[in-house]
Amino acid sequence: MLGVSHALSGAAVGLAVMGVAGAGVVSGWAAGHVAAAPVDAGGILTFAAVCAGAALLPDLDHPSSMATTRFSWASVAASRVVRPLSALAYRLTRARRDTGRGTHRGLTHTALFAVGTGLAINAASARWGAPVLLGTLFVCIALAIKGLDALVPGPPSLVIAAGLTYAVDRWVPGGVDGTAGWLGAAVTLGVLVHAVGDAVTESGAPLLWPIPIRGRRWYPVGGPRPVRLRTGGRVETVLVAPGLAVAVVLLVLLVVPGAGALALELRDRVGDLLAARGPG
Template structure:
């Protein structure tokens, strides 16, 4: 579900950014890029995930440490009715607790380190997202950023200064991007047949690691036809329309096409 996780994270970032007061593309795009990338981070607990393979042995080692920690945490906290599991994939990193903790950590980094820390966190998210979605993501981010920055520059202000201003505005809010991305991942996994225990350590029906999921008829298989033919395309459309000004441009384009078509049909 890597592609769907990244796209849903991107859409969530575009929705959340204006809510917390980030409105320009210089602010929204880095925020959404971080949300998209960190929506892939929970799968660092799987050796075959893109996040685990991103930097070769380095991320592979981090993945192995996370799996060991998750297994230990599962053995120490599982309830009387929890299944017999290794407790590795879809456990420790797939919880609200993990999202909040990493969100606080990156928020503190953004507050202390300023725009440089925000840039580093956002770039890591962008790299994670591009690894799954392809290099076109980088082009979209650069094009969208350049488009809005060009229209918002003040006399004597360079592109670098405009971008830095946007990163300064994000500041500690970068932690929200990280937390939202990780939580969106959990919600996405809850749509699948396996579910996701993101309410840990809240005990439910004797299980500390209770898998939250949809009613059985509504669940779908990872990388199955529902995800590939319905969910992913819908997220692609949403990822464009939710960009600042994206909906207005789409409406203008639709109006133009409709007017042109009407004139052409009337002339036949």
């Protein structure tokens, strides 16, 4: 899938999870306890933004992906660690029928990697606190904004991401520290969304590694081949991406407190302005 489709699908799933689960979301999942996740507008939008950005992270295993090129030398260096690590995991665990090198759509496209990444973020934030939380928020928000540039090009996403991260710290209840309980879960969800999105394309994704399937540990899970999408094809660009964009807008109006009322107020104000400028 294209970066914009990954970002939109991550945002949509993040909004849907918060909208359906609300305060029942498991926010202390790594620590083994349940607490209330943020259900205010800022918390819901932040959760969705983290999911959207994390939905681009698995492509660190591709040298020209958005995740690899977004942060200059830092993300390039991360990619140069991820690709050999993925290749090593592939060589050590490949079964007799596995083919390929495991460098792209390998380790980072598995459910085990998604869960492990979330657990690692939670463990690191418990150990080092705010720096880990700030860094994770900034990276995910910057990736989310960049992923949506294809729809709405705007100012440099790194500048916007820095401003939004600061806004989370200042105005979301609990600030950055308040994201500690659910941040790892949001990243896990975003990474899983990416892998599932790639699974519906022609190549599939090794979601269930290392479970052996048909003589392969890196079996490319996917739907029936006749209905799989071609990355960047007309179905994705004309139907899937626009459909996801509409879904995100609708979910924002439905699940974000005050968003629906704000939209109605804006509609009325625009109507009043148009009426005032009309004939007579």
